[in-house]
Amino acid sequence: MKPAIVSTEGPxxxxxxxxxxxxxxxxxxxxMGALHAGHVSLIEAARAANGFxxxxxxxxxxxxxxxEDFTRYPRPLERDLDLCVGVDLMFVPDVxxxxxxxxxxxxxxxxxxxxxxxxxxxxxxxxxxxxxxxxFNLVQPDRAYFGQKDAQQVRVIQQMVRDxxxxxxxxxxxxxxxxxxLAFSSRNxxxxxxxxxxxxxxxxxxxxAEAMIREGERNAAVIxxxxxxHIAATPGAVLEYGxxxxxxxxxxxxxxxxxxxxxxxxxFGATRLIDNRIVKC
Amino acid sequence: MKPAIVSTEGPxxxxxxxxxxxxxxxxxxxxMGALHAGHVSLIEAARAANGFxxxxxxxxxxxxxxxEDFTRYPRPLERDLDLCVGVDLMFVPDVxxxxxxxxxxxxxxxxxxxxxxxxxxxxxxxxxxxxxxxxFNLVQPDRAYFGQKDAQQVRVIQQMVRDxxxxxxxxxxxxxxxxxxLAFSSRNxxxxxxxxxxxxxxxxxxxxAEAMIREGERNAAVIxxxxxxHIAATPGAVLEYGxxxxxxxxxxxxxxxxxxxxxxxxxFGATRLIDNRIVKC
Numbered sequence: 001m002k003p004a005i006v007s008t009e010g011p012x013x014x015x016x017x018x019x020x021x022x023x024x025x026x027x028x029x030x031x032m033g034a035l036h037a038g039h040v041s042l043i044e045a046a047r048a049a050n051g052f053x054x055x056x057x058x059x060x061x062x063x064x065x066x067x068e069d070f071t072r073y074p075r076p077l078e079r080d081l082d083l084c085v086g087v088d089l090m091f092v093p094d095v096x097x098x099x100x101x102x103x104x105x106x107x108x109x110x111x112x113x114x115x116x117x118x119x120x121x122x123x124x125x126x127x128x129x130x131x132x133x134x135x136f137n138l139v140q141p142d143r144a145y146f147g148q149k150d151a152q153q154v155r156v157i158q159q160m161v162r163d164x165x166x167x168x169x170x171x172x173x174x175x176x177x178x179x180x181x182l183a184f185s186s187r188n189x190x191x192x193x194x195x196x197x198x199x200x201x202x203x204x205x206x207x208x209a210e211a212m213i214r215e216g217e218r219n220a221a222v223i224x225x226x227x228x229x230h231i232a233a234t235p236g237a238v239l240e241y242g243x244x245x246x247x248x249x250x251x252x253x254x255x256x257x258x259x260x261x262x263x264x265x266x267x268f269g270a271t272r273l274i275d276n277r278i279v280k281c
Numbered sequence: 282m283k284p285a286i287v288s289t290e291g292p293x294x295x296x297x298x299x300x301x302x303x304x305x306x307x308x309x310x311x312x313m314g315a316l317h318a319g320h321v322s323l324i325e326a327a328r329a330a331n332g333f334x335x336x337x338x339x340x341x342x343x344x345x346x347x348x349e350d351f352t353r354y355p356r357p358l359e360r361d362l363d364l365c366v367g368v369d370l371m372f373v374p375d376v377x378x379x380x381x382x383x384x385x386x387x388x389x390x391x392x393x394x395x396x397x398x399x400x401x402x403x404x405x406x407x408x409x410x411x412x413x414x415x416x417f418n419l420v421q422p423d424r425a426y427f428g429q430k431d432a433q434q435v436r437v438i439q440q441m442v443r444d445x446x447x448x449x450x451x452x453x454x455x456x457x458x459x460x461x462x463l464a465f466s467s468r469n470x471x472x473x474x475x476x477x478x479x480x481x482x483x484x485x486x487x488x489x490a491e492a493m494i495r496e497g498e499r500n501a502a503v504i505x506x507x508x509x510x511h512i513a514a515t516p517g518a519v520l521e522y523g524x525x526x527x528x529x530x531x532x533x534x535x536x537x538x539x540x541x542x543x544x545x546x547x548x549f550g551a552t553r554l555i556d557n558r559i560v561k562c
Contacts, residue, residue: 009446104392105410105444110385129386130445137446163386164411165290165418 003055003087008097012138015089016054024051028141028168030132033057034074034186035083038176042145045173047086054139055084056091058098063127069270074186091139098134106130109156109163115250116263117152117274120240125156132157136168144168149175149183151261151276155250175275177203183275195268198234202264202275205230209244209262213279218255220244223262231266240265240272247278257281284336284368289378293419296370297335305332309422309449311413314338315355315467316364319457323426326454328367335420336365337372339379344408350551355467372420379415387411390437390444396531397544398433398555401521406437413438417449425449430456430464432542432557436531456556458484464556476549479515483545483556486511490525490543494560499536501525504543512547521546521553528559538562 006012016026027050029042046053057080064070077092084090106126112118113125136144146154154172161170175183181203182188182196191199205227212223220243227242245252247259263276287293297307308331310323327334338361345351358373365371387407393399394406417425427435435453442451456464462484463469463477472480486508493504501524508523526533528540544557 013448102440103444105388105390105441107445108387108389110387112385134444134446137448140448159383160386163384163415164388165415167294167418167421 002081003084003090005081005090005092007092007094009138012054012089012091016052016139019052019088022051025143026050026139026141027053028135028139028144029053029055030135030144030146031055031057031080032059032073032186033080034076034189035080036176036184036186036188038147038149038184040083041176042147042173043084043087045171046143046145049143049171050141052088053086054089054091054141055087056093056135056139058091058093058131058135060098060127060131061095062099062130063124065121065123068121069187069190074189091135098131107133107160107164109159112152112156112159112250116241116243116245117265120265120272125153128153129156129160133160133164133166136166141168143171145171145173147175148172148278149185149275151247151263151278152250155248181207183273185273187271187273190271191268195236195271198236199266199268199273201231201234201237202266202273205242205264206262206275206277210277210279213244213256213260213262213281218257218281220252220254220256223256227262227264231264234266236268238267240267283362284365284371286362286371286373288373288375290419293335293370293372297333297420300333300369303332306423307331307420308334309416309420309425310334310336311416311425311427312336312338313340313354313467314361315357315470316361317457317465317467317469319428319430319465321364322457323428323454324365324368326452327424327426330424330452331422333369334367335370335372335422336368337374337416337420339372339374339412339416341379341408341412342376343380343411344405346402346404349402350468350471355470372416379412388414388441388445390440393433393437393440393531397522397524397526398546401546401553406434409434410437410441414441414445414447417447422449424452426452426454428456429453429559430466430556432528432544432559433531436529462488464554466554468552468554471552472549476517476552479517480547480549480554482512482515482518483547483554486523486545487543487556487558491558491560494525494537494541494543494562499538499562501533501535501537504537508543508545512545515547517549519548521548 027046107129223244231239242264247261265274308327388410504525512520523545528542546555
């Protein structure tokens with residue numbers, strides 16, 4: 001059975017309130033659609049811990065740069081609905097509902113937003129933080145589910161929730177991978193067959209870097225160089241960044257200690273892929 | 282009987298949740314303390330419409346400029362508590378509770394924040410919007426009460442609530458005035474006796490401007506000139522701005538039409554006073 005769909009604030013609030021009145025807790029999975037096994041794992045985690053599960057599908061224009069893939073971002077709504085098994089409510093607003101005339105408010109999570117993905121994609125995390133807070137205020141979930149694949153997004157949202165005292169528990173779920181190790185991403189479908197084959201380089205480079213840390217390497221520069229060399233040796237791959245940083249601040253830490261984020265951004269033609277690993281030193 | 286006081290998030294959420302479980306609605310009056318008759322009117326409005334009333338007292342450092350009166354802002358806590366008759370809960374956090382180490386998130390209501398007060402006080406409304414959203418998320422009230430005296434603050438908060446889908450009803454209460462017309466303000470106590478006498482000029486200039494509109498004047502420049510001349514003729518008064526603008530956008534509208542905000546900022550020595558009138562054309 002396909003889930004009920006609402007596209008505006010009033011019916012959304014009514015449906016969630018009705019569920020709350022029956023004593024159910026509310027789990028929320030915000031997405032941009034083009035759902036894959038990673039999203040499905042978030043939905044399953046939400047179902048396991050909450051009596052009522054809301055999934056939103058909204059391709060948020062404000063988190064795309066002017067030269068990014070907003071217009072061609074995939075929007076396979078019917079297929080997405082088929083993947084939302086056991087979801088109680090879909091929230092699928094249009095852009096004018098989320099950003100009505102006169103809209104002018106933005107949220108900045110300052111220190112976390114200008115580095116790594118934020119350096120490559122100016123304004124991206126301002127768009128993410130703002131839309132996620134809007135969705136939190138609309139759905140008012142007990143718990144919200146995000147994938148570790150977008151490690152910096154997770155940190156931005158965790159920090160926003162803490163800084164603004166948002167009454168939501170942020171649950172982070174492990175990255176889901178294809179059999180050959182490539183992290184599921186809605187953008188994988190942009191890859192041609194050669195690129196798809198070579199795209200396993202991200203996971204492999206991260207695996208190597210993780211092994212180096214486990215074997216005692218604590219020099220971030222050495223590990224970053226190894227990741228860069230792995231990507232440089234991959235046909236068609238261009239490294240945007242490959243770093244070993246503090247997993248909380250996302251800033252350099254020398255020598256490496258505590259919990260480290262290994263993060264990669266790699267372009268294959270026009271397609272930009274990211275992946276990461278969390279490693280405890 | 283003095284109200285119960287909490288200073289941290291856990292006890293605050295517990296007390297509000299307990300009230301909610303008894304079916305009470307929650308009214309919230311955020312203040313910086315130094316309470317006066319204006320605040321008392323907000324508390325009375327909150328009591329009339331809600332079964333449980335929370336008042337916060339927090340002198341928010343982020344809404345003061347570097348050369349403003351944060352350190353000398355009055356903090357008469359005992360007297361404030363005496364004025365909180367019938368309040369169910371006081372939330373009186375310290376700065377480290379509101380802005381813990383690593384805090385980095387800000388809210389910008391862009392178009393409304395850089396003009397008028399925002400031009401005189403850069404960063405002021407970013408500080409206001411951020412702390413008010415934090416307080417909303419902590420208290421989770423059904424209704425929150427603000428005074429019309431801070432007209433631009435009201436617009437910034439209304440816009441933020443709309444843009445971010447915050448589930449709070451913003452209630453705006455009329456400005457409360459001394460018998461001679463001076464709007465109550467925590468900063469009135471900075472005035473010496475001469476300044477206090479001359480400070481009625483704000484209300485008088487606004488009254489004159491309102492009368493001009495009622496008599497048919499629709500040229501904003503003519504009305505603004507009359508207000509400026511009134512202030513210029515007041516001993517010790519220095520005009521910062523005196524405008525007739527659209528009450529929603531706070532931007533010039535020529536000729537005047539719809540709902541107009543007449544707004545004044547005047548300095549007496551180091552003390553800066555504001556006042557305003559809403560007039561329908």
